[in-house]
Amino acid sequence: MSGLNPCNGFSKFDISKIVAFSEMYPDDFNMNDSGCILGELKIFYHSVKEDDRFLNLDGICHLAQVMVETGKNLSFPLFYRILKLALVLPVSTATVERCFSKMKLIKTDLRNRMGDGYLNNAMVCAVEGETFDEVTNEDVMVRFLAMKGRRGEF
Structure with a gap:
């Protein structure tokens, strides 16, 4: 270059x-x-x-x-x-290096047996932290309730 x-x-x-x-x-x-x-x-x-x-x-x-x-x-x-x-x-x-740094923090010796789905979800949350800062607890609850009917009330 x-x-x-x-x-x-x-x-x-x-x-x-x-x-x-x-x-x-x-x-x-x-x-x-x-x-x-x-x-x-x-x-x-x-x-x-x-x-x-x-x-x-x-x-x-x-x-x-x-x-x-x-x-x-x-x-x-x-x-x-x-x-x-x-x-x-x-x-x-730089984006790839940042992702590997985050993965090193998430996948430690204590958490070395986590599945691919859980690791993927944790990585998305860690890498896209600024995006998740904008999501409120109420938004998560509304989304969770809309997924399917529950027996109990929140």
């Missing part, structure tokens, strides 16, 4: 690193795309080096914004797809 850096007039822009990055995701880039990426990157690099709108970029997020504003995302769809993948990747990785 470091090869995508547009800072200092694309001084760290490395086509070989970008091609290697795209090859790590064969589900996102098929064989036809892989053949076209190298050519598209070379054309993109030479076109933005001469464009004043791409001079003072401070990161790949800013590069993506300027690409959309100038319409270059339509001219260079494969590069734009690589750029979007690079922007989304840290967020998805």
Whole structure:
């Protein structure tokens, strides 16, 4: 992802690193795309080096914004797809790491025999804590009563 850096007039822009990055995701880039990426990157690099709108970029997020504003995302769809993948990747990785940290807290030595259903429910409650903070006890009771008839009254 470091090869995508547009800072200092694309001084760290490395086509070989970008091609290697795209090859790590064969589900996102098929064989036809892989053949076209190298050519598209070379054309993109030479076109933005001469464009004043791409001079003072401070990161790949800013590069993506300027690409959309100038319409270059339509001219260079494969590069734009690589750029979007690079922007989304840290967020998805952090979410997975957060889930594993929560699971480590839930599944301890004392609770190592819990079933899959219980573990799944506990994980949802732990990971989506902000959502469950908005649910009141009354909402839970109303939902529980609506499930089926009970013998006793609440």
